[in-house]
Each structure stands twice: as C-alpha cells, then as structure tokens.
Amino acid sequence: MYAQLIKTARSGITPRDEMTDQEREFQDRIDRNEKIEPKDWMPDDYRATLIRQIGQHAHSEVVGQLPEGNWITRAPTLERKAILLAKVQDEAGHGLYLYSAAETLGESRDELVRLLHEGRMKYSSIFNYPTLNWADIGAVGWLVDGAAIVNQVALQRTSYGPYSRAMVRICKEESFHARQGYHAIMQMAFGTPAQKQMAQDALNRLWFPAMMMFGPHDSDSTHSEQSMAWKIKVKSNDELRQQFVDQTIPQIEYLGLDLPEPGIKWNEERGHYDFSDPDWDEFMDVIRGNGPCNVDRLAARQKAWDDGEWVRDGLMAHAKKKAAKLAAE
C-alpha cells in the first residue's frame, strides 16, 4: 500500500514464553485493543517497525503530490484546477500528519527526509508510474486514492495512538480525493468516444500498478506476521486487495468501461471477484528503483528540498534574531 514490503525489525514472531515480562504485558495491552501512546514502554523492534512504516507512508503522501502536481497547470477547467490544487494540498497535509506521528517515536522529520533522499527509505511503487494525460488524473483519484482508503480505513484501528489518529483525519479527507477522481472519470466515460477511450486506457494502464499497492501475496509477505501480532498492520495484503477489487468492479461497470483484464470474474462460491496477479517481477523492479519515474521523482524531491533551504534557514535566522532582540529589551 502506501507502505509496502515493510521489514519488521524482528524476523518471525516471538512466542509468548520467550517474551520478557514487559513484552508480555505490552502484548496483552495490544490484545485488549488498548492504544500505545508515545511515552509508553514499547519493544525497540515495535518502535523501529513503526518508524519504517509511518515514514514510508509519509514519504508516499509527499511524493504522491508529484504525478498530480504535474497536471495542475493543464487542468481542463478552472474548477478542476482548483479541485486538483486542493487535493494536492491535502496530500502535503497528510505527509505532515504522518511525519508528526513518526516524530513522537523519536525520529526527526529531517532525518526521515534525508533517508528518503539517500534512497534508504521507500515510498509507494505506484508513484513511479507517469500520469500521461488528464484521464490519468481522474484514474489516480479514483483507483489510487480508492486503494489508499481501503488500507487506511483498516489502519484507523492500528495499535499506535498517534498513527491511528492521523489515519482518522486522513480518511475524512481522502474520501474527497476518490470522489473527485471518479467524478472526473465519469465525465470522460460519458463524454465523446475519444474521451471514453482515454478513460478506458487510463484504467487499463493503472489497474495493475494499483493492485501492487497492497504489496505481495500474504504467502510471500514474510514480515507481516509480527506486524499483525503487534497490530501495526491490521488486515493482510490479500484481504485488502480483494476488498478493493470487490468494491471497484461495480464502479467500472457503472462507467460502461470494459474490465481492465480478462481474469476478473465473479466467483459465486467465494462471494468475491477472482482476478489476475500483477507482474510481481515488475513490482520488485519498480521497488528496486527501476520504474518509469523513480529517478525523476527523487530528483524532484531533492530539488525542492535544496531550493527551499534558504527559506528554511532564513526564517529560522529571523526568528532567532527577533527572540534575541525581545530578550534584550
């Protein structure tokens, strides 16, 4: 999802009789669905895993602004432009909520940003795909934010209080994102044949990258077990992916668009849609840095950081000078 392939800082799951008393007490609190708060005792590995997951989630929000920011100046109407601007601004806010949550664990925002820029932390693979035309912007809101909502609604129940509260805020705003995207796609799907074709093409291209957002199959997701026991993760990758597919197919049908791949079929027995796997080799390749836009995205982030340095330093210098003057009076 916005956090994929998070390595739990501990391999395998610690059996109860190998836990210290403190760890056992901690696990009991989690099992009782108590929220863990910043100053509470927590295992070092719980803290480290959370920093990785929340950090990656925050980076995804921030990098996620780039593919959409790309279209702000070329939105088809002033209204669509204002809407897209508001959405992209929300993403910056979401990044901020999440960095703040990570900071309560003792990791500074500057440090997380540094790790991102050095390529030592990741963001969601989805943002390494390009937005080629206006239909892609609609499809991103509809499918990418739609997938994000499925994941983030579940994460509202995550065990770490500040992360959970950030998710509650984010989910409220995210619903606007998905709806504005679907609305934009609706206009195209019900428009001229050429517009409808663009909507179809965007759906076809973004479908598998959206599927990948949920991460590998549970059977290949070796790090999930401890994260699930700690309720850092609440639902498994496959559960969330299925939920996303089930909710999205009727939306595709309403638009009168063709299903994006031939494997999608209603399975009466399971009560769910069947669907094909994305190309997992491609997924791993994008994660490794070889997607269509990895280099551009990181370069844009680094440039924004470097270009903003004089503003950050200047405002800090001004604040210090003002405070010194006030103290002297």
Next chain:
Amino acid sequence: MSNEWPLWEIFIRGQHGMSHRHVGSLHAPDAEMAIKNARDVYTRRNEGVSIWAVEAAHIAASSPEEKGPLYEPSNTKVYRHPTFFDIPEEVGHM
C-alpha cells in the same frame, strides 16, 4: 546543517463553544508562522475559529508509569458519580 524548525502543538476551538482541542503538531520557526501553518494544515474545512500554538518543548506531561498512583485516589470514590445514588422514580427527573 541541521537547522530544523522547532515542533509546535496545535489546538483548535471549533465553532460551537467547545474548548480548544489538540489536533496535531507542525514545525515552524516562530509563533506567528506556527499559527499561519496551522491555519493551512488544520483548518482547511471549517474545523475551527481559534488557534493556539504551543512550542512542544514547553508542554509538561504526566508520565505513563505513574498512571496507577496518579489516578487511583479517584477510582475508589464511586460516590462522585450521580449514578451512585438511587432516586425513586416518583421524584421525577433529577
């Protein structure tokens, strides 16, 4: 070159006479910018009509380890709750 802006905790009062409530935190070089940033981050959808910004370093907090001794004295005083007292129905709403 760590010149990181300090952390501020943000409190917002909603429209209906509620008290200020903690909504989150942000970084800002000074109080004025903290309030401006809080406006942009935490009140984009009519969430409030008043903002307090407090530098996080200035907040004193109780420690979770003292939770027991800190709150225990009030836990034993159930008579502080109105439901402790059975009032006959004939008396009416009280």
